[in-house]
Amino acid sequence: MIIKNKQNNFIWLGLAISAIAPFFFPNHITLLTYIWVMIILALTWDMLGGQTGYTSFGNILFFGVGMYVCAVVQRDMFSSGLDRFERVSEVVVSLNASEYFISLAVGTFSGAIVAVLLAVILGSGILGMRGHYFAICTLGLGHAAAEITSGIEYLGAGSGMVTPIYPSELLVGKEGFYYYAFLLVAITTFFLFRKIYQSQFGLALNAIRDNENKAESMGIHTTQYKIAGWSISAFFLAIAGAGVGNVIGFIDPVEIAFSGPTFGVWMIVMAILGGKGTIWGPVLGAIILYSAKETFWTYLLGWDKVALGLLILIVVVYFPKGILGYFKERKQLSNSILSQKGES
Amino acid sequence: MDLLSVNSVNKSYGGVIANIDVSLTVPKGKIVGIIGPNGSGKTTLFNSIVGHHPIDSGEIYFNGEEISSLPIPKIARLGMLRTFQQTHIYGKMTCIQNMQISSDIDANWKRVFNPFSKDVDEMVNELLAFVGLYKKRFLLAGDLSFGQQKLLEFAMALMKKPTILLLDEPTAGVNPTLINGLIDRLHQVNEEKGITLLVIEHNMRVVMNLAEHIYCLANGTMLADGKPDEIQNDQRVIDAYLGN
Ligand SMILES: Nc1ncnc2c1ncn2[C@@H]1O[C@H](COP(=O)(O)OP(=O)(O)O)[C@@H](O)[C@H]1O
Ligand SMILES: [Mg+2]
Numbered sequence: 001m002i003i004k005n006k007q008n009n010f011i012w013l014g015l016a017i018s019a020i021a022p023f024f025f026p027n028h029i030t031l032l033t034y035i036w037v038m039i040i041l042a043l044t045w046d047m048l049g050g051q052t053g054y055t056s057f058g059n060i061l062f063f064g065v066g067m068y069v070c071a072v073v074q075r076d077m078f079s080s081g082l083d084r085f086e087r088v089s090e091v092v093v094s095l096n097a098s099e100y101f102i103s104l105a106v107g108t109f110s111g112a113i114v115a116v117l118l119a120v121i122l123g124s125g126i127l128g129m130r131g132h133y134f135a136i137c138t139l140g141l142g143h144a145a146a147e148i149t150s151g152i153e154y155l156g157a158g159s160g161m162v163t164p165i166y167p168s169e170l171l172v173g174k175e176g177f178y179y180y181a182f183l184l185v186a187i188t189t190f191f192l193f194r195k196i197y198q199s200q201f202g203l204a205l206n207a208i209r210d211n212e213n214k215a216e217s218m219g220i221h222t223t224q225y226k227i228a229g230w231s232i233s234a235f236f237l238a239i240a241g242a243g244v245g246n247v248i249g250f251i252d253p254v255e256i257a258f259s260g261p262t263f264g265v266w267m268i269v270m271a272i273l274g275g276k277g278t279i280w281g282p283v284l285g286a287i288i289l290y291s292a293k294e295t296f297w298t299y300l301l302g303w304d305k306v307a308l309g310l311l312i313l314i315v316v317v318y319f320p321k322g323i324l325g326y327f328k329e330r331k332q333l334s335n336s337i338l339s340q341k342g343e344s
Numbered sequence: 345m346d347l348l349s350v351n352s353v354n355k356s357y358g359g360v361i362a363n364i365d366v367s368l369t370v371p372k373g374k375i376v377g378i379i380g381p382n383g384s385g386k387t388t389l390f391n392s393i394v395g396h397h398p399i400d401s402g403e404i405y406f407n408g409e410e411i412s413s414l415p416i417p418k419i420a421r422l423g424m425l426r427t428f429q430q431t432h433i434y435g436k437m438t439c440i441q442n443m444q445i446s447s448d449i450d451a452n453w454k455r456v457f458n459p460f461s462k463d464v465d466e467m468v469n470e471l472l473a474f475v476g477l478y479k480k481r482f483l484l485a486g487d488l489s490f491g492q493q494k495l496l497e498f499a500m501a502l503m504k505k506p507t508i509l510l511l512d513e514p515t516a517g518v519n520p521t522l523i524n525g526l527i528d529r530l531h532q533v534n535e536e537k538g539i540t541l542l543v544i545e546h547n548m549r550v551v552m553n554l555a556e557h558i559y560c561l562a563n564g565t566m567l568a569d570g571k572p573d574e575i576q577n578d579q580r581v582i583d584a585y586l587g588n
Binding site for chain 1: 500
């Protein structure tokens with residue numbers, strides 16, 4: 001009970017700081033926004049990667065799909081500007097405030113739904129397989145999506161698309177709006193996932209992680225749980241993608257939407273760094289990795305990628321269970337020693 | 345009516361023929377034993393019955409329904425559960441969590457995002473106490489001894505309130521001082537909860553104390569079957585055991 005209260009106090013404090021942070025760092029609002037983005041990426045990856053033990057290298061697919069679906073809805077919902085331009089990638093629609101937010105909301109939601117449908121369809125095909133085979137099957141997903149998108153003129157092909165310009169007549173600027181929007185999505189994701197992990201569903205995911213044969217022999221339809229878990233992740237990842245496309249202002253299949261080497265790898269490393277299979281691990285990992293990345297980028301110039309790679313290497317070799325995994329294990333060890341003492 | 349009946353089942357792994365024309369029946373409410381030397385095909389037979397692998401030929405009826413082509417979870421949900429010779433538990437979850445997740449979570453899809461109900465938690469405590477693991481309830485299942493894991497696995501199966509329970513060498517690896525207690529509990533489960541038991545057992549003394557009817561497998565074929573004293577005095581059975 002005491003621990004619970006402490007944790008809640010900690011959460012309230014964190015939220016209070018987050019709510020006022022933009023006022024103290026007005027020049028770094030977008031950077032702060034990305035911390036929330038990273039937290040969402042890490043949390044969603046961990047539902048399958050950590051809680052279920054199914055490593056996915058392809059979650060970036062849902063991120064990019066959310067981004068593209070949203071951008072298309074934003075472009076086409078209130079204007080048919082497409083035919084006036086030669087190249088789709090040069091289309092910039094200008095919307096008034098209500099059009100902007102309505103198309104953003106509809107676009108984000110549509111992107112999330114499409115991502116869920118994809119997760120269900122793909123999952124039915126490859127989540128029947130066991131961990132390693134699944135992991136291999138997901139390897140090419142992001143790349144394939146980038147290739148396909150690059151060939152579709154309607155989506156701007158290889159040059160990508162431009163997202164609508166944020167309406168200028170508003171009280172809250174673009175940076176502030178997206179900061180609070182992502183804050184809200186990240187918090188929703190966190191609390192929802194925490195509730196899920198404390199539920200029967202969450203324990204079923206853990207059972208699959210620990211011994212899938214046993215779970216099956218006990219009558220659990222394991223594939224259905226895995227698909228459901230992946231779909232929930234896809235939903236929130238797509239929302240993140242939709243938002244990021246608008247924060248950046250343009251989207252591109254290889255470098256942004258389906259970018260395996262950046263967002264795709266980061267989500268995995270962040271979850272592992274913080275401690276996969278825990279609720280706080282991905283949050284912690286996201287904050288640490290993103291801060292490290294930004295610091296390296298600022299101070300190490302050309303060497304930032306090397307430094308980041310080194311950090312990842314150290315984590316994987318010395319902290320394979322991540323920061324929280326390390327502490328959790330120690331706590332469990334002392335539990336077990338205590339109970340053995342209690343017996344004798 | 346027989347609860348379970350296996351008719352002329354054949355199963356081979358590549359070149360290894362593990363079950364040849366095996367038949368057996370388990371009447372409702374009884375305890376039936378399967379004995380046989382190591383490698384005689386006992387575990388293979390269990391795997392065939394619960395749908396772990398497809399059989400080469402033959403039929404398997406459970407409650408009158410042909411089940412030999414159904415997937416594992418489906419057969420489990422019909423009320424037939426098995427425990428493993430090498431224990432299968434959820435190692436990184438506590439004993440309580442192992443038990444909770446063994447309750448029937450799929451029974452109501454709408455409640456799957458809720459925590460476990462009070463009823464489930466009561467049943468968990470009751471059954472953990474029943475197998476003598478109540479004090480260990482907060483430990484990770486992976487930290488239990490092999491014998492304790494077997495007891496946990498048994499208790500987990502009881503959470504599902506099965507019609508029939510297939511136990512693969514439940515006493516193997518269990519501390520000898522606990523074996524008599526385990527036999528008592530198996531009897532108790534059979535009599536009080538009405539659960540039919542099909543038990544693979546290597547330990548002759550245990551199976552004689554437990555089963556009302558015993559099948560003996562040797563080299564993949566059904567060598568003999570009968571009451572415990574008949575089996576005990578069957579020359580073919582004695583030869584199979586001594587010859588091994
Ligand atoms: N998965 C498998 N692949 C190949 N051969 C197997 C497999 N499982 C069992 N066998 C073989 O089948 C025979 C019967 O094994 P098993 O059913 O485990 O016997 P028992 O449980 O009576 O000791 C043995 O010769 C064993 O080596
Ligand atoms: Mg065996």
